[in-house]
Ligand SMILES: Nc1ncnc2c1ncn2[C@@H]1O[C@H](COP(=O)(O)OP(=O)(O)OP(=O)(O)O)[C@@H](O)[C@H]1O
């Protein structure tokens with residue numbers, strides 16, 4: 001007798017963003033390259049190494065870094081401790097340093113110590129225990145804008161405590177390759193510039209990835225190959241983004257289930273596409289600070305009500321101030337506002353361009369590439385309200 005299944009999914013969690021798949025088609029050589037760089041540290045030939053992963057969103061950077069982390073843990077035992085930090089969530093050097101010390105010792109550092117002291121305690125701990133650390137700084141673009149001195153400190157650990165040799169390896173994961181030009185010569189000179197580029201996936205590569213990911217998530221007979229093709233094709237239109245392709249597949253499965261259909265078909269992907277703006281992840285918004293959320297909210301409001309493609313920074317500043325009052329928070333100053341605009345732009349949440357060259361009174365225009373303003377407004381409003389409520 002045929003079993004009646006309630007869902008096309010064998011295990012929908014296999015398509016969740018936090019799941020780390022075992023197999024990583026088209027990224028094995030990148031992982032191997034990274035292993036080669038750090039193997040010297042693992043087997044004691046060198047004390048530390050610095051490596052950069054550079055690539056667009058959804059090209060498997062985080063995934064490969066997670067595999068590397070596991071490799072280091074398995075291979076080096078307790079001798080080299082991998083420390084993974086998502087710099088979108090841990091924004092300040094202080095948070096990063098606290099995470100570092102908590103990863104190497106159970107003794108919580110009591111409040112009242114300066115960051116300098118905590119950093120030194122971290123280095124001393126490595127030295128005393130004759131261990132090393134590999135610090136993985138994921139999505140760390142903004143450190144190169146706002147915290148160059150911190151990068152200097154990390155890369156010159158031996159200067160913080162001259163009695164210790166440096167035992168801190170660094171893996172920076174960033175999106176753009178202009179980061180080096182932002183550093184001052186001293187910081188730049190101290191960094192080993194080993195770069196592993198993650199190119200955008202091609203259509204065929206995406207298809208291979210989807211085949212493997214769907215085998216884990218769906219029953220074999222519950223999804224058509226054509227469905228995967230349409231998902232890969234749709235994602236191709238948005239910069240070959242694997243995250244988007246996987247999200248589409250997941251949503252397509254949900255839609256099939258909702259309609260009580262037994263097979264996920266191309267049309268389900270198309271329906272999913274209408275519901276899913278590309279590269280949009282609410283998780284990313286949650287990592288923003290309150291004022292950044294209010295700023296982004298203001299930009300979305302302006303663009304949604306005006307029907308225009310861009311707004312000026314002057315308009316944005318004005319609306320941000322009004323909204324700060326509305327949400328009962330003290331607005332930040334002009335300079336800080338500019339910093340926040342840069343942060344949002346670095347994260348790809350907004351675009352920023354100078355208005356027509358040669359024109360008098362040039363200004364900066366802000367756009368919202370590929371994110372529906374109304375969805376942003378709705379999500380941010382909820383988040384801002386929750387955050388304000390939690391504070392009172
Ligand atoms: N080669 C691959 N094989 C299987 N799954 C993949 C592969 N590449 C990416 N993915 C999946 O695609 C999604 C996006 O990958 P990942 O998070 O690593 O991208 P990223 O480069 O870190 O993007 P961002 O810059 O936005 O953080 C994840 O769910 C990941 O598991």
Ligand SMILES: [Mg+2]
Pocket residue numbers: 061062063138139
């Ligand atoms: Mg990532």
